Amino acid sequence: MKNLVWFRRDLRAQDNRALFEAAQTAQDGVVAVYAVTPQQWMQHDDAACKVQFWLANVQSLSQSLAKLNIPLLILKSDTFAELPKKLVALAKKHQCGSLFFNREYEVNEVLRDDQVARACDTAGISVQRFHDRVIIPPREISTKEGRFYGVFTPYRKVWDTKLMEHVIVLPAPKKQKSIDVPASTVPTSVKGFKSPKDIDALWPAGEKEAQRRLIAFADHIAEYSTGRDLPAIDGTSRLSGYLAAGVISPRQCAAMALEASGGTINEQDEGARVWVSELAWRDFYTHVMVGSPRVSMHRPFKSKTEAINWRDDQGDLEAWQQGRTGYPIVDAGMRQLNQTGWMHNRLRMVTAMFLTKHLLIDWRLGERYFMENLIDGDLAANNGGWQWSASTGTDSVPYFRIFNPFSQSKRFDTEGEFIKKMCPELKEVPAKALHDGAKLTKAIADLEVEYPPYVVDYKEGRERALAAFKAL
Ligand SMILES: Cc1cc2nc3c(=O)[nH]c(=O)nc-3n(C[C@H](O)[C@H](O)[C@H](O)COP(=O)(O)OP(=O)(O)OC[C@H]3O[C@@H](n4cnc5c(N)ncnc54)[C@H](O)[C@@H]3O)c2cc1C
Structure with missing residues (x-):
């Protein structure tokens, strides 16, 4: 047989x-x-x-x-x-x-x-x-009481102790004797899924490409902890699409990080340590989804947040989706998603928080839009990221810690390099004005740039969000 x-x-x-x-x-x-x-x-x-x-x-x-x-x-x-x-x-x-x-x-x-x-x-x-x-099967880690973890840090401590026993990378199977079953032709497209993006050029297919990316990243994994937050540089591995489709395994990724650190990851291997932590987050969100299946049925992890009075505003939602909010860092992130099928992690947090806090729009609408556009769309990670940003999930950011979009861009895209790449109409705007509402409005008027006005005043949006969460 x-x-x-x-x-x-x-x-x-x-x-x-x-x-x-x-x-x-x-x-x-x-x-x-x-x-x-x-x-x-x-x-x-x-x-x-x-x-x-x-x-x-x-x-x-x-x-x-x-x-x-x-x-x-x-x-x-x-x-x-x-x-x-x-x-x-x-x-x-x-x-x-x-x-x-x-x-x-x-x-x-x-x-x-x-x-x-x-x-x-x-x-x-x-x-x-x-x-x-995942590296460690979702049910293999549990609390002393045998429950699923709902907080990352204690989960990670156990995960660390089990990592080595799971990082065993298997080879491809040996060539078998030829059998008399002809292979099928693989369809090159499927009706209803026409991608406007130049996917083959941006994300070439195949295990060889995934391995090439992994090896290239290994060369600068040491700088990951400092470079990972800067969208203008290639500071992250860009392997998420390959991991989500299983073109590379998370064990192969962890094995590379271990090898780059000489077999064990110590205090001084900061880059590898932080990167492996991201692989642990990936495992963790799957662990959460298995432990709380309601999160994959459009329900918040924190039941209390079910009662948030989200705003229903199609115009604001569309401005966010299309990268026309008037906030350069938010628009640059959304345009990166729309044009490439991928968005830098820092910007996923910034744009998700902007939608759920400044615009007070239901995280499920953002989660869905990401899923409809991401090459790496993965239910557990996407849901985890959205619920974190919306303060409805495990470990989520406290509702009152709302990222200020201008401070975020000042800190992570100081020269505006990334913003200017994704929003070329802002090319002539001085970098400082990209991180300051009043200066931006003036620069846009002076330079007669066609750039949308703010969809919301971020201070007012912040107050509105705080009130909605306090009302719970
Ligand atoms: C709102 C929001 C939505 C997200 N949606 C997804 C999604 O649908 N699919 C997805 O794979 N990631 C998602 N992430 C996590 C993260 O943004 C991406 O995994 C990362 O940007 C991918 O880029 P990279 O491969 O260069 O990552 P690297 O920084 O090189 O990280 C290596 C790998 O670790 C995993 N990883 C990294 N960060 C996380 C994280 N926070 N949670 C879970 N896994 C992580 C990914 O598989 C990634 O490829 C989301 C984050 C947020 C805030």
């Missing part, structure tokens, strides 16, 4: 638990499958650029697998609902006795996998599932 490996958001041949185990135990070879589920992706607000990136990576994976004589088949199914039947039929057609896959942790995905497992069971096909998406 053959083994069937079902690829999802783990689009790589190296360090892939399910693939590795399937190859180890296969008697008559391995067959791979990827399911294209457009309606489901629509329902999940998956961005067109992300879907295009997935398809390009499936294509690249298919080529890597072909070199190992593993054919990759494409299964078309509008939603998850038909997958149990279709996967069983496919397994039977190719005489596969077992189905292997890596776990996904979102509510719909867990439901889908349970239904597939039941259908396989009925059909006499065994199912093997693996933890692969």
